[in-house]
Each structure stands twice: as C-alpha cells, then as structure tokens.
Amino acid sequence: MKAVAFRTPGPIDASDSLVDVEIEKPVPTGRDILVKINAVSVNPVDTKVRQRPLNGDADQWVLGYDAAGVVEAVGPDAANYKPGDAVFYAGSIARPGTNSEFHLVDERIVGRKPASLTDAEAAGLPLTAITAWEMLFDRLKVRDATPEGGDTILVIGGAGGVGSITIQLLRALTDMTIIATASRPETQDWVKDLGAHHVIDHRQPLAAQVSDLGIGAPGFVFSTTMTDRHYSDIVELIAPQGRFGLIDDPSGLDAMPLKLKAISLHWEMMFTRSLFETADMDAQRALLNEIADLVDAGSLRTTVTDVAGKIDAATLKKVHAVIESGSAKGKIVLEGF
Secondary structure, three states: OEEEEEOOOOOOOOOOOOEEEEOOOOOOOOOEEEEEEEEEEOOHHHHHHHOOOOOOOOOOEEOOOEEEEEEEEEOOOOOOOOOOOEEEEEOOOOOOOOOEOEEEEEHHHEEEOOOOOOHHHHHOOHHHHHHHHHHHHHHOOOOOOOOOOOOEEEEEOOOOHHHHHHHHHHHHHOOOEEEEEOOOHHHHHHHHHHOOOEEEOOOOOHHHHHHHHOOOOOOEEEEOOOHHHHHHHHHHHOOOOOEEEEOOOOOOOOOHHHOOOOOEEEEOOOOHHHHHOOOOOOHHHHHHHHHHHHHHOOOOOOOEEEEOOOOOHHHHHHHHHHHHHOOOOOEEEEEOO
C-alpha cells in the first residue's frame, strides 16, 4: 500500500525529508481496527517527530496522527466498530502514522465521524479537539471557577488549530469570557468569528493589553504556542490562585515565579492515554463522540481552512513548511491518494 515516510531527520527542504513508499498492508489484532484512510491533517507534532532520530533499528517512519476514513476490518477483541463505519481519530505517537492508505489504530481512541462533515472537514478535528478538551475540562477544570477571574480565560495562539477549537468549546459548553491572541487582521477576524469576546496582539506585551480591557485578571490562561516568549506576562496578568496550562515545549520553564500567586501548572499531552494505555483510555473515544454530536448539532464547526491536495510526499512537504513557518490559520488537510 502507498504511504509517506521519513528516513533521515532534518529540515523540510531536504530532498529526502519525506518520501513516497510502498509498505505492507497491516492486519488488525486485539482491539485494533484497520481504517481505510480518506483524509488526514498535519499538526506541529508531525514536524517535530520528523526532525528526531528514528527509534531503534527502524529505517523509516510513517508520520500522521489525524485521520478520517472507513473501517476496513476489525480485530477479534474490537467491540465498538464494524467494517463500513465512518470514523475519525488521532492515532498513537508510538505507532506508525496515518499518512498511509490503511492504518491500524486501537478502537478506544476512535470516534464516529460527524455525519454532517466531509472526510476532509472531519480530519482536521481529532487531535486539536482532544487536546483542547483535555486541557479545559480535565487539566484546568474550567467549570470549577477560581476564586478570582474564574469566569475569564486567556487563550494564547487563538487562531491556531488548538486555539480555534478551544474558543468554540468554551462558547458551546461554558459561559466564560474569552480573551484570545492573534497578530494579523485575518487571524484576528478568524478568532472573533469563532467566538472570542476580546482579541489582543501576541506580538505586543500581553499583561498591559489584558489590563486595558478593564475586565479584571483572568483566572485561567491556556498557552498553545510561544510560552517562553510570554511567560513573564502570563505570571503578571493571571489572577492569584489561577490555573495556567500549556501544550508547547519551551526550552526551559522555571515554575518558581508561579509560587507567589499560588498558580497551578498543567501540561497537556493528548497522546498520554494511548502511549501508556491508561485505565481511562476509552475516554478519548467518548470525547470524540461528544465532539461529533456537538458538530452535528451545529454547536461546533470544522477548523479546516485549506485542503492542500492529495496525500503524497510533495504535498506533505509543502504543508510541513507552512506549519513550521508559524503562519497557519486553523487546520490544513490532505485528501485521497
């Protein structure tokens, strides 16, 4: 079957950064299901893994996490899906990825595809929706208000993939006041259209801009990108006893400045449940089904902004370059082989 792999870690403009390959079609065992891939999206994690050394004695690795497709076959212990079911999901970081014609995935992290979306529209949702949901409701617990500023949250990087779904989830499932950051006119319009109440520019110091809004210090801050650049502002602007969460990888994070305000720190990794096969691993299947219900009810919409082309090395290289530039708005997807 067709797939796209990387063999040598390095920059995306290297001639062999991503290559078209032929690999054996896998067979599902245990609770795995085999999915015929119809569409995929690209996330920052794809670009990060592509630049890391290959594990063990592997000579190539297939990337890709987000996917939408149709169940082709199921393992003997799989109980939630059958051949022909339309599904969407974000796979495991420890297993070969979705940039292939067929893909094996544990059914416990797979949701039913929203009936109202195309495969391309659905493929842009799983990883970012899981990340946003787990951060908001499992880590920051935004429904449990902080003593001060408990009705307000700052979302740094509001126009990115995670920020775009975070804003929508907050509007659909809470009554919180949402401050989002965006730097360009088109991304500022995007986050406003998604439901942000206030928009500030992350190219400028954040604390002063939040103060100028006149709505008080937010009890929650969710940083999706460039945390190291904004960290001192975050410490300054967040309310005492607030909750701060991040998903990116700053080169160093000194937690000591959080002590004075008794700020709690939360680091979200949406692959944790599948990587460690935690007892609550099936929560991601339930979560994705709730996302599908919200989409089909009209409460959430896809964050896909571009269908870049078919799933091959040439197209993926172009999309990886856009992701690495930091200029992407929403999600970029690829469809078909």
